[in-house]
Amino acid sequence: MNNRRNFLKQVSLLSVTAVAANATTPLLAKDFGNSSQKPGFAVSPYLQHLTPTSVYVMFITDSAAYSWIEYESEGVDKQIAYMEEDGLHAAYIKLNKIQIVNLQPGKTYRYRACSKAITLFDPYKLEYGEEIQTEWYSFTTPATNASQVSCVILNDVHDSPTAFESLLSLVDNRPYEFVMLNGDTFDYQTDEQQIIDHLLAPCTQLFAGQKSFIMVRGNHETRGKFRREFKNYFAFPDDRYHFSYKQGPIYWVVLDTGEDKPDDHPVYGGIVDFDAVRERQGKWLSAIVNTDEYKEAAYRIVIMHIPPFHSGEWHGPMHCREVFDPIFRANNVDLVISGHTHRHGVHPPDADHPYPVVIGGGSKDGSRTVIHLEANETRLHLEMLLDDGKKVGEYTLTV
Ligand SMILES: [Fe+2]
Known part of the structure; x- marks a missing residue:
């Protein structure tokens, strides 16, 4: 298994000199978006599903409005993107999910959100309020077939908005292209204000106007009365919580591991079916691993909230093992x-799992972790820092 790999577990921690080798732009504090909220915008723009040629810009206005994005790049005049379906521009809404398409790979764009409240929406007469704009932000599309990639991974934030700044500040001198939120960002879903206060506000203040984040569903995101609306606040490939993509030399597989207890457990009230969710993903993954893009990537990484090992013997972890582990071990998951x-x-x-399993830390101060990962075509390196900055884990793969 994985004979071509040389796994190096570096328990004796070496000084980190390789991080500077990545050409991606470091996210320094000075690059953070302006934390001041513009009047009229409840949430500043945040980026979702950034690809070499497209991105979703999301934001929330204070009142029902018509909103759009203005964007431009060097040598290209200002253009406009808006939501449209069946000939109708999306309007008289607050939550905006505007896709910009036909972007060029590896190119930096400037953009801002624009909006005007709809103060009168009669059948034959519309009246608008004053036009408002956010400040200008910028993002860079990933290059097609980029030879390197870097990211930051957080998990189990559990409704702790201050954790984003404390954890990201530990890696703000390192390059990263996106942030992966690997499940249980919340305890359970209550309402929109919770999503704003505990996720969108801190992330837009720190990075999310310039760099995308990926929401990985954990078992706690399946709970609470607002769980069905939760998905509306993010943009996923094919609008699914599980998806895969190639970025840099890595083929990324993101799974939705569902709940931890059996579907018939009383706390779920008879209205969940996560066995089916996992089994559907097993069939999907069995097809994905047969694609050339998967097979030919330098590395194959799986991001999944519930680990298939080292996670006790409750139904969820065991069913993850039953469904996914045979696929992982037969298809060179790295x-x-x-x-x-x-x-x-x-x-x-080890004898149980022929691939490394890295598990991030807990939800309390003193046990939180941040994982920084970077890879080029010959070396993948991961470090895990405790929230006091101490390095508590490290792993290197070489091709
Ligand atoms: Fe969890």
């Missing part, structure tokens, strides 16, 4: 990155 257990650890390949 690394699984999880959370959920609140016990950080780097578990190298």
